[in-house]
Amino acid sequence: MVISLMVFAHLKPVLGAESCSVNLPEGATVNHLLERLLAEYPALREWLPSLRVAVNCEYAALNTVLHEGDEVALIPPVSGG
Amino acid sequence: MVISLMVFAHLKPVLGAESCSVNLPEGATVNHLLERLLAEYPALREWLPSLRVAVNCEYAALNTVLHEGDEVALIPPVSGG
Amino acid sequence: MRFLTYEPLSPEEWHREVMDEHSGASVEFLGVVRRMENGAPIEYLEYEAYVPMAEALLDRLIQQAREQFGLSKVYFRHRLGAIRVGEIAVIIGVHAPHRAEAFAGCQFLLEALKRDIPIWKVGAR
């Protein structure tokens, strides 16, 4: 299945893009996606402790199962206001 | 000595006036004044637990010594805002 | 009278105040007369004050709040006399470097008003 990945703020240079498509096996979770991304972008590791992940505009747990077409966003610490 | 006494809000009907002069012996304290007023206006007693006294626009303790010309105010619970 | 007035209050004067460049937070409180007072509908609330004492205490209180919370500006107005439902009885506005001091400073002034400043609701009609 294919999910779309979005990246914001200070994470953009880490992944070198604002968004991309990622091919994952059926049943893959948020955690599987992060492992895949860490293998490809080792610099992402230092962001992990403060990183949150949103699936379809909702914060999601690591064990959330992804589905075809999901919009997944990597959310670094927010700083609005 | 003579002090001037001011009364506010719901205390006005208790004393029947907004202000008056009170003659006190030299060395009289706020407490002496209150005793004098209680003797004259027994209805003041129910206000005592919540009453504060100001001398010359400052909240004052019961043992504050009064002086000729002092402006003393009886301050019932405030309710501004 | 600097802080008390018998005239209608509007926050416009406060809204025109420019913020200091080191202040990032502005907090404003408006207290407005409500329709229901002690369970019954009213048209007006009436306030009186021991004016010289209230003014002197407010002056000192505002100085204290400025120092304690690092407020760069403070606006404080309380109306006296008859105030109609929906009209403003009190305005407290503050500017501060950060949000925490701005909220704390504004609430400090409001709580001190409610506790210590000789102003009274003396009637409703």
Next chain:
Amino acid sequence: MRFLTYEPLSPEEWHREVMDEHSGASVEFLGVVRRMENGAPIEYLEYEAYVPMAEALLDRLIQQAREQFGLSKVYFRHRLGAIRVGEIAVIIGVHAPHRAEAFAGCQFLLEALKRDIPIWKVGAR
């Protein structure tokens, strides 16, 4: 966009909101860009957001604040893009029956913004 905008913010729209007759307290917070950012003078701060998620979270958050604090009105605007020193980045205004709920509701929204809403300062110049 209901809560986010790339246009300059002004609290005037909020100031024109009439208060419900059962509300006696209005609290407004303005967050303004300060001259010093991380110890250095700046001219602008730049903000970006994950707009659809921020809008959805804000909508739910404001509903929650209305219920939890009994707020009769809530106004929330956050500006995105380049914001000059002295300009407003965020406005949060609330009306409530009493002062405690008004302050608590406004601060609840502000703290939730700072913690959860996907908006970022992405640069200063």
